[in-house]
Amino acid sequence: xxxxxxxxxxxxxxxxxxxxxxxxxxxxxxxxxxxxxxxxxxxxxxxxxxxxxxxxxxxxxxxxxxxxxxxxxxxxxxxxxxxxxxxxxxxxxxxxxxxxxxxxxxxxxxxxxxxxxxxxxxxxxxxxxxxxxxxxxxxxxxxxxxxxxxxxxxxxxxxxxxxxxxxxxxxxxxxxxxxxxxxxxxxxxxxxxx
Numbered sequence: 001x002x003x004x005x006x007x008x009x010x011x012x013x014x015x016x017x018x019x020x021x022x023x024x025x026x027x028x029x030x031x032x033x034x035x036x037x038x039x040x041x042x043x044x045x046x047x048x049x050x051x052x053x054x055x056x057x058x059x060x061x062x063x064x065x066x067x068x069x070x071x072x073x074x075x076x077x078x079x080x081x082x083x084x085x086x087x088x089x090x091x092x093x094x095x096x097x098x099x100x101x102x103x104x105x106x107x108x109x110x111x112x113x114x115x116x117x118x119x120x121x122x123x124x125x126x127x128x129x130x131x132x133x134x135x136x137x138x139x140x141x142x143x144x145x146x147x148x149x150x151x152x153x154x155x156x157x158x159x160x161x162x163x164x165x166x167x168x169x170x171x172x173x174x175x176x177x178x179x180x181x182x183x184x185x186x187x188x189x190x191x192x193x194x
Contacts, residue, residue, distance in 0.1 A: 056100070057167055
């Protein structure tokens with residue numbers, strides 16, 4: 001099984017995973033490669049998979065009635081990405097997920113996700129931890145977006161995720177942080193000058 005996924009599982013669970021459990025992941029998931037700018041999910045269509053990024057990067061976004069693209073989630077290696085509302089309910093997705101570069105991902109559909117979670121308590125615990133972390137991160141991001149200055153949000157993001165700063169286009173990071181691209185350019189220029 002993929003070492004990158006094993007590391008992700010063990011880090012999240014805080015313990016080593018017996019090798020035979022990885023056979024279950026192989027049984028209930030599959031690997032697929034995508035080209036740059038390929039859609040993994042599309043707004044208005046059911047999102048049928050969770051994607052674990054093995055190599056490459058992707059992001060999810062919502063387009064408002066003005067046509068503005070608002071970034072919801074960013075993902076590089078060792079990150080999971082999906083439209084959770086669609087994936088877990090079967091309703092049409094509200095966001096679109098697109099690759100930013102050639103990407104290889106591990107995919108798991110909802111039925112196999114349920115089977116995997118029922119197959120061993122460790123998988124149920126792992127996905128519960130992922131969901132808890134995602135929810136906590138979302139709440140923190142919302143609180144910071146409505147209460148902190150843009151420069152502080154960018155500094156905290158770049159300190160916490162320096163690899164995103166190097167790999168994700170700045171206009172997408174600006175959108176993710178709720179900052180206008182021009183403002184982010186000024187912020188970056190000011191930080192360099194200090």
